[in-house]
Amino acid sequence: MSSRRDVLSFAILGVLGDGPQHGYELRKRLTTVLGPFRALSYGSLYPALKRMNATGLIEEESLTPATESTAPALSGRRARIVYAITAEGKEIFGEWANKPGPEAWEDEGFAAHLAFFSATEERTRLRILEGRRSRLEERVEALRESLTRGKERVDAYTLQLQQHGLEGAEREVRWLTELIDQEKVTQER
Amino acid sequence: MSSRRDVLSFAILGVLGDGPQHGYELRKRLTTVLGPFRALSYGSLYPALKRMNATGLIEEESLTPATESTAPALSGRRARIVYAITAEGKEIFGEWANKPGPEAWEDEGFAAHLAFFSATEERTRLRILEGRRSRLEERVEALRESLTRGKERVDAYTLQLQQHGLEGAEREVRWLTELIDQEKVTQER
DNA sequence: TTCGTCATGTAATGGGTTACATGATTAC
DNA sequence: GTAATCATGTAACCCATTACATGACGAA
Incomplete structure (x- = not known):
């Protein structure tokens, strides 16, 4: 759909x-x-x-x-x-x-x-932001799991890549939390 | 290719x-x-x-x-x-x-x-990391441009999204710089 | 005069996901 | 018993990028 x-x-x-x-x-x-x-x-x-x-x-x-409206209307150029x-x-x-x-x-x-x-109503905005955050929290969890409980030992580079990915996802979650807080403040007024 | x-x-x-x-x-x-x-x-x-x-x-x-080798070899399961x-x-x-x-x-x-x-030789590693960093620096530049010199005013949300994207790219560059430095130290020994 | 941008459009090409098919095993 | 995982594979479906085609204008 x-x-x-x-x-x-x-x-x-x-x-x-x-x-x-x-x-x-x-x-x-x-x-x-x-x-x-x-x-x-x-x-x-x-x-x-x-x-x-x-x-x-x-x-x-x-x-x-x-x-x-300011530009020369269709100034000779190909028809749009x-x-x-x-x-x-x-x-x-x-x-x-x-x-x-x-x-x-x-x-x-x-x-x-x-x-x-x-174009989105206030309540719906919050729902979208929170839904997105949940999704990312899942991702964070998955990455943490594979980093701690990961049985297959990977080399140092792969490890750093994964670590970096995890930090990125965490950062994403923090950002969304900021947006959500902002949104709540706005809506309380 | x-x-x-x-x-x-x-x-x-x-x-x-x-x-x-x-x-x-x-x-x-x-x-x-x-x-x-x-x-x-x-x-x-x-x-x-x-x-x-x-x-x-x-x-x-x-x-x-x-x-x-420890697991029961093909223990009845479907043939691999x-x-x-x-x-x-x-x-x-x-x-x-x-x-x-x-x-x-x-x-x-x-x-x-x-x-x-x-599986990659030391010198080549550095080339790859530096090439990647250049690529991302270009991205950072492009994002900065569109944020400062951007003529079309976008709404607050789009702006925050772009800002967030920029910070992500900058973070990426910093990470690569760390990897490059590490690599140089390793190679000097 | 040559390059970059404006401007629309189609065809060839490539390639990925989902759903389906099948069936055993293991853990709850 | 029943859900999850193991395990391989194919077909239907969906879709995007790239290259090509065309042509004018503005700037250097």
Whole structure:
């Protein structure tokens, strides 16, 4: 129900929520937003836009993108295809943002959710953050286990790699705890 | 010249360097070794073993795996197929370990190299570690740029995500520097 | 004039996960 | 008895990257 492809769709919908955009620009935004969690090639973006247009989540517009009102509108360059989110698209996006499934605790899904947290209700935000933290606490536990109770002796380098991985996961948990605390303070007001 | 598939092959050769193994056990080792950089399903492992057997990098053995000499040999359980590294496999592995290509700076490739550093010559170790550090320094630079010179204002959550990502990359660089220093001290003796 | 960026798109290629199939054994 | 682990393997399914195709504009 929430494939890799779906996450991409939601991310696109999220960006289009700020105004119509064309593929090339969309890709830059998505790269910023999904960052290191998800690379994005044109070979997957353009087909995604076609699909979503066909399904009615987005629609083609002939307008100049909102963010470029200052720039020389389509100054001679190749024609752009500008997409806008539809009413249906907004609904689907809202559902995704506010009724998160298990994908919200995974690396990629979590990053996508966080990127569009402004579209998520306060209570749901907390649920997502806490779910993500639980997931990472499990990872920490697993790594600790394999480091202490690990029977197979590994060489010094592998050990350092594992140790480093563990510290990274612990750091992740601390970060999430900070976010959760911040969120609680905000919500108490 | 070094696809995702190749990295898997090298990792398998690396583990088999410690003695013959069968697929099921191999998977556990590889999961420990490649850890979070690379998940491994049977659907990719078993075919890989077949391929490598066909190419002559490994060969089937009917022996009980070395590490299980104490266990009741094949105690009624389903027959295992034990694979051992061949002379050719050893040569290919040695080449990979000591003549690293650009894949050695990438996430997955680096993890694989580090996992089998004991098979790598001292000078080459330093080259790999330094190459990896350079790669990460580039990442740090890129993240810093997008955080300071970033024109598009992002919301607070995205900002914190990016900030967190930057700190993670910086931490990575520090870790590598430690490893490099250690390595230099070791080599000076 | 040449290189970088803008801009869209398709085809070839490669490769991974999940689900399914099968069946024994061990621990609770 | 029943759940977990051992153990191998295949097929269906899904999907992404890279290379290629095309073409214009702006800057050096």
